[in-house]
Amino acid sequence: MSRFVYADNAATAKLSQTALDAMLPWLKEGYGNPSSVYRLGREARRALDGARDQVAAAIGAKPEEILFTGSGTEADNWAIRGLCEKLREKGRHIITSAIEHHAVSHTLEALEKQGFEVTYLSVDSCGRVSVEDVKAAIRPDTILITIMFANNEIGTIQPIAEIGAIAREHGIFFHTDAVQAAGHVPVDVGAMHIDLLALSAHKFGGPKGVGALYVRKGIKLPSFITGGGQEKGRRAGTENVAGIVGMAAALTEAVAHMDENRAKVEALRDKLIAGMLQIPAVRLTGDPVNRLPGNASFVVECVEGEAMILMLDAQGIAASSGSACSSGALDPSHVLLAIGLPHEHAHGSVRFSLGEANTEADVDYILEKMPPIAAKLRAMSPLWEERADD
């Protein structure tokens, strides 16, 4: 294999050198338990405190508003389940979108079985939630609005500040899954009226297995894991010190360089989009303007997504697909169906997600390999033959 192009940064990003350097001392000599009173423990405690300050600063929060978790999914679960448990006597209605990540949508489905009612707001063909729809869905018993910051498949960024303002105005808690957004686009929990926010370290150059939940001061979530006194006794278990320190270092670095990274990655993304759209019967999915800097997602008509992914892999290109066959499900992605794609097109999705490490040569390489892959698969596709006959 002559070349390797990693274009699946939305699945996971490479650990940044800064994060690795920050982590190593806590995997080696700094092995103390942060709950221990002696020097080794106190040092680990100080590292955790410093990481909490850094994560808070990156999203405009206060350190005491940050809780560390084992993943973004865990943070989503804790926020939603915790709030519903706390407020179930006050109301049982939740508003969400039709395109949430499964960390949110499957959690809501579980709550529906426990007597909660969920309104799933539809999205437009670009994947945008309408602020008016949010307003119209509010009921006297609505306790939570949960809308993702940016979509993992199609990259669409939601009008979070506007939705937050409406939620605040109505006294309803607002949670956002910011796993794809944090470290890539500006996130300000104060200005955006966000009450709860989930993020995940490995999406912005931190290690896997660590995330964070922001909980606005004054909201007391029930304990998620019982045991010792870690995370104010609400998420027991000895802290992943090195992981947390790595997350904080990666996030701080990402935020410090956000403008330049964004400009660079967006230019690569736009070149990739322009080139992909030269292939016949290829369309961009997601919002052409309000989209994540690195997300270039498409539907390639008359071919199946997993087949494309395997052929790209054979050329050394790592990308992904929301198609059913790549996930083992029979139905294609709920996101692609929600933006109004017919089933047969939704099966042909391919997502490239670029990062700071990608180069123009990477994009050129993808654009060199993609047309023959589409052509080869179409040559053996009865759907393409039918389309050509039309």
Add this chain to the structure above:
Amino acid sequence: MYSEKVMDHFANPRNVGELEGANAIGQVGNPKCGDIMKIYMRIEDDVIQDVSFKTFGCGAAIATSSISTEMVKGKTIQEALAVSNKAVTEALDGLPQEKVHCSVLAEAGIRSAIADYYERQGIDPTPIVGCGYDCESCHGH
């Protein structure tokens, strides 16, 4: 997740394309399900002299289509009808559980082409090949 055999048949599919002089053409699956197999045969003296396919689908769908054409080429109609989805799966050294439905598609494709062969001669294929493949609900299991 895929065996080497699956990857080989996916990357280098055998007998791809339309077949000149085909006298039996079957098509199974539908775009909603995410896979469609079209299979062409030239049958003479009850023997499948030549066979080819076109498939829209995932890696496993293309690989099962490819190997199933190899499994029926040169075989009699009766032998071809005996090719089961299990045999197709085994010939590929197994498929991941969620991909087994693709082997059902291949088996159904063979039956569908043979049914077409009989229909073209005005013979009701149902007693010979069964009622064929049904994709009312995706992959009907």
